[in-house]
Amino acid sequence: MPSPSITVVAHCWLAAVVFLTVRTAAGYVHRITAGPARAAERLRTLREVGYVAATLVTLALAVTVETVPLAAAAIRRGAPALPAELVGVLAAVTLLLGPVLAGVLAVRLGTLRYRRASRRLDLTYRDVTGWFTSRYAATVLALAAATAVVTAAESTVGRLAVAVVLGGLGTVLAPYAISFTVRDRPATEREREIAGVPADCRLRVVDDRTRFGVALAAGVLPGQRYVFVAESLFSGLDERELAAVVAHEVGHHEGGHVPRRFGAVLAAVAPLLVALELGGTTALFAGVGLAAAGAVGAFAVVRRTEYAADAYAARQGLGPALASALEELAVQRVLLTTPGPHAGPFAAHPPLHARVARLEAETARERPATTA
Structure with a gap:
């Protein structure tokens, strides 16, 4: 050695x-x-x-x-x-x-x-190292702790029950974990007014150096529903475009997408837990195969929730503004236009052009009702 x-x-x-x-x-x-x-x-x-x-x-x-x-x-x-x-x-x-x-x-x-x-x-090597290390370390430690607790259960049913409890707890605590791993702050009253966030949602503004994305919905408990928004959106978008992006995230909360995504991930992991209980190479390979198929299904669920959140924003009269925001963010290269050919069925977001096309169709459906 x-x-x-x-x-x-x-x-x-x-x-x-x-x-x-x-x-x-x-x-x-x-x-x-x-x-x-x-x-x-x-x-x-x-x-x-x-x-x-x-x-x-x-x-x-x-x-x-x-x-x-x-x-x-x-x-x-x-x-x-x-x-x-x-x-x-x-x-x-x-x-x-x-x-x-x-x-x-x-x-x-x-x-x-x-x-x-x-x-x-506008990132330095120090910014990337600090943010990525903290996020990666937090993820690994959380998964390790969950794995240790799940494997300590004595039966498949017990492991599934523990996985459900831990996953549910993680979903509840996700807003606090995100705040711990990114640089964020409470939104000012003016920022809340511009964003048009509902009173029962907490708006947090994220330092762009963390590069966590554009916006994110997290939390499931009443009064603990969070919307995280990148700080650059307040300067890079006009007020209606920003309100549309926030409305999309609120749509995730209104549609129950956060717990639905958790359920999809749990369903994907379940075959692997069963395979570990059964033991043997055949069961393990079968469990891995079923888990991979479940992962494809879970990502499909996530993509559908993205379309549903877009539709929610359109029903608030913000469809054109959201389409404009997506296109502007693509021009600014904050968003990329496609998930990439390498992602395929494992893409968490649909291609930008598909989202814009659906938003235009959704707006066209809403327009007659608005003008009647």
Whole structure:
């Protein structure tokens, strides 16, 4: 077994190689692609393919240099009373928060220089490192804790029950987790007035350096429904366009989309939990296959809720304003026009042109009722 120092150095070298490789590839893509919008889309594809490649290469190196056994041995020395199952979970978390995080972050930093040019991003390497590390770490730790609790249950029914409880708790606490991992602040009265957010929704304004997206709905409890909006929208859109974007997010709350999405994800994970209970290679492969099919279904549910939220905004008389906002954000390269050919059935958002077309059709249906 290699020494811990050799293992650390090997993973550091790999992260450096990933960074240089991705940066070279990103420069080539940016140089040969006509137009910044198209370059931004290709760089997104490069980044996301890079995530997968970097993770696989990192895991291969981890197997070669026995990273997980080394981490497990160090944990046992520091806390000999821990159960073997918990030691295994902690060793896996060490791998994810160490080598895998370094590789994925190297991909993100490797594309940053050219993404800044193609998408007009005002980001530093420090901004990206701080935000991405905190979000990634919070996600890994939450998943590790959930995995440990779920696997501790003694039956499939028990595991499903624990998964439902934990997932429900996560859905309830999501607004606070988001606030913890992004830079946000309460909206001012003037910002609430411009956004037209209902009284029972809390509006939070997010620092653009976190790059969390354009807007987001979170929370399910009465009085705890949150809408997060990027700060740049107040300067990049007119008042009706901003109100339309917020109305779309309110539509997620009014349509019950937050718990519906949770249910879709839970349905996708259930076959895998059953397979783990049954044991055996055949059951495991079947569970993975069914979970992958469930994931495709879950993403389809998410895309339908996006269309439904657009329709809600249109019913508020904001359909044309939302279509205009989407197109303006595409011009500003805040939004990309398609989910990307690599996403396919795993895309969480429909293509922008499809959303605009539906909004125009929805507006045409509403117009006769308005003028009658």
